[in-house]
Amino acid sequence: MPEIRKDPVFGRWVIIASERGLRPNEFRGEAALENPYNCPFCPGHEAETPPSIYTLTGENGKDWSLRVVLNKYPALVAQGRGGSVADGMYDRMDGIGSHEVVIETPLHNRQLEDMTVSEIAAIFKTFILRVKEIKKDPAIKYVMIFKNFGRNAGASLAHPHSQIISMPMAPIRVVQEIDGAEAYRAENGDCVFCDIVRQEIEHKKRVVGENANFLAITPYASRFSFETWILPKKHESHFEMMDPGLTGDLAAMVKSAIGKLHVSMEDLSYNLVLHTMPVQDPSVDHYHWHIEIMPKLSLVAGFEWGTGFYINTVSPEDAAEMMNAGKKYKL
């Protein structure tokens, strides 16, 4: 079973999950991206995944349009003892939690930007429902929702899917992000993300999308070229507390941002990560959920590793200008 180990210097947690080394990887070697015939996420292959936890039915009322299943090669599993134990000078705990896969569509090649707004909204509504269900277990402290798209972003299967990992502790960078936001509010009197929304709308140069309820920007200190964030305009610390009626506007913003990234970047790969409060914590005034999309233009060089210091060769203002003009970035 997976084990979670704590680094004694940073306090960061690492999952040691040997079984995951066995998982298939379409992108490794010669595997075809376009081959739905042996894709475990395609219709007709339902027996190759663990059983559905949640299913949406399509317009014909009988075929599925979205499935949530357990990951066959989970990073964390439901069994095990809670609490951390000492291992000499170190600490570890059993890898308790869950690792779910959201198969976003039955269509192997229907990528996020090709879907309708209501199809994308159904994915976000599913995330909300799953988090609300998962957080009923008080042992689960954090639910991470993310999507890897493309070879350079570490995606192992091409069929459109996202992942939900629930875990017995909040990851260190989430804690630091919330602490940083709390310090900002103590000093400046408001939520830093609310201030970012206000300042970026006024400043305009980094805005790549806006509707009644959401704003898409290339953030001021972008770590990655064409990094894009989507923020709700209304303050809300927990993603799962959002009004489900707003998922349409969220979906429209995601569709537009990913669409612009595909136009501006050759052979786009990205990681999309939903940043939100730990699920058992109460709502707070200083933290604000949001989505971070990190395109992987080139491999991250050693300089960034373990230092938290990034070099980005495209300014966010240039990235926003190219995205809004529909211009392709030349490597």
Next chain:
Amino acid sequence: MPEIRKDPVFGRWVIIASERGLRPNEFRGEAALENPYNCPFCPGHEAETPPSIYTLTGENGKDWSLRVVLNKYPALVAQGRGGSVADGMYDRMDGIGSHEVVIETPLHNRQLEDMTVSEIAAIFKTFILRVKEIKKDPAIKYVMIFKNFGRNAGASLAHPHSQIISMPMAPIRVVQEIDGAEAYRAENGDCVFCDIVRQEIEHKKRVVGENANFLAITPYASRFSFETWILPKKHESHFEMMDPGLTGDLAAMVKSAIGKLHVSMEDLSYNLVLHTMPVQDPSVDHYHWHIEIMPKLSLVAGFEWGTGFYINTVSPEDAAEMMNAGKKYKL
């Protein structure tokens, strides 16, 4: 000129260096790894790099054996104003600093593990000399020394080289590492790295190399499969303060660790990063310089990005066993 921007939530600094987007990349597309004919780091091409800052001469007393030059596509440059300025709610500063390249050998294909111990020791002695020289400028707060090897690690040129970047602030993760080590000492009474050295020597299962002055281990909470750290046994917070007489032992440990990684891993790529105290800070009892080697087995998936939460599919004990037995890891 490059600009350094601060993220208002995390306090992490990002270098926005548009000029670096222009640099050549041998590994992109069809470029040959084995082609020294148009390599700017090979003998006969000295005019293609900025002039030498420092040169070592080989045994024949006339040809160079090692050169230090400025990076042609620097992340940071010498000119600019110091201090950070407000940019609306954000902060930025001019990208002051320097970016040097250490061309480790005249031989295009002589990789680190093929060099003699005294050739590798000469590289580390060069690092010490350069840091001592660079830190004379009080505006420089941190000197980052690193080496990217191989395509998956973001190396842009195959000829053996490492890099030295000096900067006007300490990177956030360096500050957090030192803070974490200080908290550990406050609680446990000793330097966490001294404790790691002691416990790992006693425990044996994660040791992959040891001599009189250095220890190589696969760390307990390894973020990457086959992650390897090299620690001096004697407490020293600043790398550049080490006794230059110990560089032979350090070189022997680096040669052995990289050699074992090459045997255990197919098509090895790695980032090697030297972790040390900010150069203007005094010596401290709680922090201990060391080297972290991060092999890049597969691309890092989205889960890790921005969360500080890693999934590693090879336990450090298994990695150490394979490295010590000279066994190849099967993907």
